[in-house]
Amino acid sequence: MQLMLCGGTGCDSTGSEKVRAALQEEIEKQGLTEEVSIVITGCNGFCAVGPVMVTQPEGIFYQKIQPEDAKELVTEHCLHGRPVERLFYKNPATKKRISKMGDIPFFASQEFRAMRNKGLIDPELIDEAIARDGYFGLAKVLSEMKPEDIIDEMMASGLRGRGGAGFPAGAKWRFAKWADGDEKYVLCNADEGDPGAFMDRSILESDPHAVLEGMAIAARAINADKGYIYCRSEYPLAIKRLHIAIDQAKAYGLLGDDILGSGFNFDVEVYQGAGAFVCGEETALMRSIEGKRGMPIPRPPFPAHKGLWGKPTILNNVETLANVPQIMLKGGAWYAGVGTENSKGTKVFALSGDVANIGLVEVPMGTSVRSLVYDIGGGVPGKRTFKAVQLGGPSGGCVPEQHLDTPIDYEAIAKVGAIMGSGGAIVMDNTTCMVDMARYFMDFIQDESCGKCTPCREGTKRILTILEDICKGKGKDGDIEELESLCHVVGHTALCGLGQTAPNPVLSTLRYFRDEFEAHIYAKT
Ligand code: SF4
Incomplete structure (x- = not known):
């Protein structure tokens, strides 16, 4: 029996390591080390009820486990085969406890593709990834497909970049493939910096091999032999697991020289970013890897033609790349089988x-x-x-x-x-002040603006000042119109995506909650 205990950052912060130690002690005390093992997995997803654990092969989901629960869990579940019901998830609507993960409403309508291995493997053991088809997509690509076939399959999948812009990944790869260049690069953007975002971190922590495999397939498509993963240094667990995964993949001949005896070479390095939000912008990210200050540059030329060190470069984010191996293995049509007309998967x-x-x-x-x-x-x-x-x-x-x-x-x-x-x-x-919400995001953006171009550097500062005044009850007639005008100018004239999209939270709150702005200004609430 395997106890799949979540060791993702969420469960780690609620004490999963202490639970692991207590369970291990109990397993040893009861002489069950041959029969029961603990596997520390990446993020299970249901962070709200952590620490969580799923037993295999039965698939019993346990929530909010404390070290004091270890004795009962090992004695009852592991020794006598009697699941401990009081630790099952309790459905707040029906007040009934649910034993199986798939029956819990939180999981019932989800479909795992990019996160297909989350909670099911030890991310620090490549054998477990391989046992769940890890690197099978790469093997197929190297043995059966030409680079054009890879790109055709990506186009058929309809996969659009999951980093935000939604540009078709296959089209980006095609541009890089046909771009002139003796050297080409594949980059993974793991510089996730949005407040409240932890998708990429969790994927890297739970299944780093899927991302490495996706990068190797991209490299094969454009004939690159070098890749970098740009990961913010605030993600130490993701970085640690990436290093372990890279070492193991190299030891298995799945990265490095002559991959699987195909003559294809591809090496990956992890580059740690210092956490500047603007370094998630593709040109700033590349300048940062080059050792320069992470500031955007105007496009065109686009990175597919002139990217890292002026060479053709593919940049995709973690989630995009994690989808690639299954697309190669099952086909683009399979991937496009779910979704809407223009947004697949x-x-x-x-x-x-x-x-x-x-x-x-x-x-x-x-x-x-x-x-x-x-x-x-x-x-x-x-x-x-x-x-x-x-x-x-x-x-x-x-x-x-x-x-x-x-x-x-x-x-x-x-x-x-x-x-x-x-x-x-x-x-x-309903207790959220939407003006304050807009102020919060503008404060974040203003702080993260690299200052290179005037509209973003000065415009966001002025927008923030107006929002702060409104929040303090010092707003005045004409502020809303000035906000709209400034947002228009910044959105249309800023150099990079950070500045161009900076006005969005202000504009959307004005669109739907204008009365709150007016109440602050005119009623001085
Ligand atoms: Fe820098 Fe902002 Fe200009 Fe982008 S828009 S280059 S972040 S100042």
Whole structure:
């Protein structure tokens, strides 16, 4: 029997390491070391009820385990085969306890593709990844497919970049493949910096091999032999697991020289970023790897033609790359089998804020925002009510009650004034001041602006000052019009995506909650 204990950052912070130690002590005390082993997995996803554990092969889901529960769990479940019901998840609607993970509403409507191995493998053991088809996609690519076939399959999948912009990944790869260059690079953007976002970190912590395999396949498609993973240094567990995964993949001949005897070489290095939000912008990220100050540069030329060190470069984020191996193994048509007309596959979200089930979720494109918040998220806890959900973090916008039935789809979400972004979803209840929310995100952006171009450097500062004044009850007639005008100028003239999208939270709150701005200014509330 295996006890799959979540060791992701969420469960780690609620004491999973102490639970592990207590369980191990009990297993030894009861002489069960031959029969029972503990596997520390990456993030299970249901962070709200951590530390969580799933037993295999039965699939019993235990929540909120404390070290004091270890004796009962080992004696009852492991020794006598009697699951401990008091540690099952309790459905707040029915008050009934649920034993199996798939029956819990939080998991029931999710579909795991990018996160297919989460909670099911030890991320520090490559054998466990391989046992779940790890590197099979790469093996197929190297033995059966030409580079053009790889790109055709990516195009057929309809996979769009999950970092926020939603550009078709296959098209990006095609540009890089046909670009002139003796050297080419594949980069993984793991510089996740949105407040409330932890999708990429969790994928790297739970299944780093999927990302490495995705990078190797991309490299084969464009004939690159070197890749970098740009990961913020605030993610020490993800970085540690990446290093372990790279070493193990090299030892197994799955990275490095002559991969699987094919003559194809590809090496990967982890580059630690210092946590500047702007370094998630592709040109700034490349300058940072080059050892320069991480500042964006104008495009074109685009990185697919002139990227890292002026060479053709693919940059995809963690979630995008984690999808690639299964697309190669099962085909682009399989991947495109779920989703909407223009948004295929699944999307990972980090659900946080005023919502009962905080955690990491993966849903088919086309799922409604309402389903995300209520069916999976469990709605707003207590007597408070839903007000809005912020999608896309500081670059995104809010989706209010009247648009909750909007499907998760790049274009549909943009139509209501938000963006898909990388997957941050922050739920806000009826006590949230939306002016203060806009101020918070503008404060973040203003702080993170690299200062290179005037509209962003000065414009965000002025927008922030106005928002601060309004929040302090010092707002005046004309402030709303000035905010709108400044947002328009910054959005249309800033150099990079950070500045261009900075006005979004202000504009979307003005669109749906203008009365709150007016109440602050005219009623001085
Ligand atoms: Fe820097 Fe902002 Fe200009 Fe981007 S828009 S280059 S972050 S100042």
